[in-house]
Amino acid sequence: LDAEDPARVAEVLEPLHPADIADLFEQIGGSRLRALLAIWTSDEIGAVLSELDEGLREDVIDALPQAVLADAVRDLDSDDVVDLVEDLDAAQQTAILDVLEAPDRVAVEQSLQYPEYSAGRLMQRELVKAPEHWTVGETIDHIRAEDDLPEQFYHVILIDPRMRPTGYVTLGRIMGAHRDVPLQDLTEDSFRKIPVTQPESEVAYAFNQYHLISAPVVDENERLVGVITIDDAMVVLDEEHNEDILRLAGVGDESVSDSTWEITRQRFPWLGVNLATAIIASLVISLFEEVLTQVVALAVLMPIVASMGGNAGTQSLTVAVRAIATKDLTGSNAWRVLRREVTASLLNGAVFAVIMGAVSLVWFGTPVLAGLIAVAMVINLGVAGFAGLLIPLALDKLKIDPALASGTFVTTVTDVVGFFVFLGLASMILL
């Protein structure tokens, strides 16, 4: 796909979904993308913009002529406009808001007042509501008379005279009922209100846990201000997971379209933390220089003890981090889970102690060495299970994201304990 032949470019991009065009843009990147944008216009460009990675989005907005951008933005729902402008710098933001019609601009500006990553930023203002005393017939007539229906809606929200939502009815139920049935008789049990300041991660959790399709958003006075639909919640869930995975690996919020410089900078801090903890582990080793000089086999074997501990610790902490995120691990079952983790780690430790003891015996022919590594292995794996559960729980209590910091702490513990126990026992016995 080269930016030489406009007709060919249009031919390739035309049948694609905006999300696929955005993915394509992310793969092209850089100057080739700017050349392509110069020759390609489409009324889908607004939808493509909403799908783009944040980093690239700013570049594309800068590259687009003002008139094209204006048309693109006017077609979007309010939640998509908010999503589009919230990460832009002030100049770009103003440029986009200026092209909106007054009521739309006010709606977007109000949404931007809510904290980042809150339900208020995620909701759309376009919704269909009905007074709670209406019948099916009145509702259908109202919807038919309405010119400006939301692109997508799945429920009619019932409101009381003070604009507080009191229930909702699916469109399927309305269509299946006779005209004189009151809406009140058709409301769904799944009805849940979402406070406008609720973090979007909790919104996504609620949609997933309770199989919601859409949910009304209310302000501090319980008044209806918007609606969140499951497709937006699914995007948040996907992003949250992505963030968790990357954080567990000590990577920031990175994407394939980021520049070399950005990824270097993003990965630097965690490599720095890792260097500090590796130096701590080395300091532990240096305590035992004497025994290492005398028995060089210890230097050969010691990484095995640390590595097995690190691996077992990572297993425990990953399960713990997931269980905390899905609210399956709480104070009430922590004790039971801890006993289970430590027991499982000790059991595996015992098996691998036997295996590694046998390997060492064959390798070095020294029963003492085989015994040493076996004992160190059991202890370090037990500690791994213990630390792998308690460190994420403690970080969560301290309101630090356990996905972000657990790995470093746990592997520091297993490195230090692994080297200390193995070399310490060796000094006591061999020196």
Add this chain to the structure above:
Amino acid sequence: LDAEDPARVAEVLEPLHPADIADLFEQIGGSRLRALLAIWTSDEIGAVLSELDEGLREDVIDALPQAVLADAVRDLDSDDVVDLVEDLDAAQQTAILDVLEAPDRVAVEQSLQYPEYSAGRLMQRELVKAPEHWTVGETIDHIRAEDDLPEQFYHVILIDPRMRPTGYVTLGRIMGAHRDVPLQDLTEDSFRKIPVTQPESEVAYAFNQYHLISAPVVDENERLVGVITIDDAMVVLDEEHNEDILRLAGVGDESVSDSTWEITRQRFPWLGVNLATAIIASLVISLFEEVLTQVVALAVLMPIVASMGGNAGTQSLTVAVRAIATKDLTGSNAWRVLRREVTASLLNGAVFAVIMGAVSLVWFGTPVLAGLIAVAMVINLGVAGFAGLLIPLALDKLKIDPALASGTFVTTVTDVVGFFVFLGLASMILL
């Protein structure tokens, strides 16, 4: 919550959502849960069963009286029944299928014919369809006359005379249009058919990528056989992510309600693989016993080189695994991403080489040692970036899940290279 007082148990559980009751059951577990089930019955038990972890579900089904189970299952949609029975042993499966009415049982049995984790298992058979020549009025009359509407539906699917879906219309559009408008004029661009054998992970990807709310499922003759809704796709997306995170950490499909024995067994294989790779790294170290005996500082510093390489490799591979899963990393941009990964790793390697060189100089006062660790650090981090990207890509080409196996391969490479370069250079220079 103790199983002593039935009234109190009912009082606590009554207001909870079935998903929350399921979470509570998972936290209670074991014999206390059986005691609780003996005194608590509710017509929500079917919904609770669908939400339970697979492991626990079998226990609960065994604990329930046959009559209670029968009532519970009859209330569920066909996709929920399939989800419920697919992992049960044959005796339990037959017991549940026998309580269903004949047409429902046939529907469930047909779904069970499709491969596990395919669209056919995920879809529900309850749907609303209309011949493609119908008008809005005909459709509304048909829906009103229908006794057995699906619990949830969001689209009316248009079919041709051979039962092949040709488009769909949202209920919102139908309600907003006049009775004489043909459905054909209201169809949505987002329409996508899903083959019944498509893996559920790809179904979830399509829903997320294209913001689908529901999509018709077709058999090999393109005939309509069911419909998948976004709430089910969201559950799959959640499970897939969970699996990815756990696999990256070398943990199987584990949950907090698993027994000690199960988690011991699940974690054993990856600890075994890790032991094998750790032994390989130790074999590399043992090649250099001579220089280690003479310069014990090498034994102190060598884990730092390996640890930094492992960390940088994990960062690269995690980003690569995510990008492969989201189809952001493909053959066409692999070369560009590889250059970026290696450059970023070398840049960070250079900075940490300087830092670690300085630390070693202060610590041991030997410029040669400082130079050695600096060079080894740059090389190992460069290799980490290279292996961290290429290994997941290669595994993906070989149809092996990169999340499952990348970590072990990459850390083996960085351990081996780290020890080999550092100790090898040391032997060449110091001996």
